Amino acid sequence: MIDAVDRRLFLGALGAAAVAGLASRAYALAPPTGGFVMWHSPGCGCCLEWAKRVEAGFGRRLPIVEVADMARVKSAQGVPDYLQSCHTALIGGYVVEGHVPVADIQRLIATGSKTIHGLAVPGMPAGSPGMDVGHDRKQPYKVFAFSRDGRRVTVSEHG
Template sequence: MKRSLLAFALLSTVTGTALASDVINHKSPYCGCCSEWAKHMQESGFTVKEVPHEDMAPIKAKFGVPDNLVSCHTAQIDGYIFEGHVPADDIKAFLADKPSDAKGLAVPGMPMGSPGMDYGDKRQAYSVIQFNAKGQQKVFNQYKAL
């Protein structure tokens, strides 16, 4: 009986983790870097479904992405929003903690060297910003220029 309960508990945990790794990536049908970010996510163990939109502004407004954090694509994962070229490792760390007051993470703009914006071994310095529904923001992680 104890083994059955343990097996059920483990299966429930694995199933919950699998569901949390499903990504819906809203993007322009003309943006190649968005698809490159999706490949980065897939290579990191996520399942990605791309949803093309001719106009991304209404999508960003619907999900409450602050204007100063806007990038090219907007992803949904486990009820959170991930705007732009957020590294998969940062998303994994965020989802492992699941801060109740956070709406998601964002990498504003399209910094060279961020996932999907690869340019050899070069990278601009950039920050991953955590934001909430009230518009409050804080640095979640920072990447130095290379």
């Protein structure tokens, strides 16, 4: 459950300045040491564009695992069906689903929330990080924080 204190902390942090080949099926579901990884379907270029943003924002390489069965990964990582997108990542101890802006991820990590399980941008909105390459089209989208039991709260809006 996302309690009022965590929600206030997280929403307060959002208002602050930005904080500065698959080896086996088991590997596809278990995060490598450090919990910094992205899973995506083979051939999905927007995921790779998003990964470049994460690498630039965190100053380190994001290991990428190509997986044919993304539904299994999403289930294993606790991503609710209604928040799913094309790729799933673990960053800073949190699940990150879809085209979440790096600044939103950094703000969540800065809060240290124990009740927020992750962030999600459902679908693949035009203009979101990774979906902004090769065109000028932008659509508004929301970033949701979600708990392990599937509750969600809007934490930012973009576009």
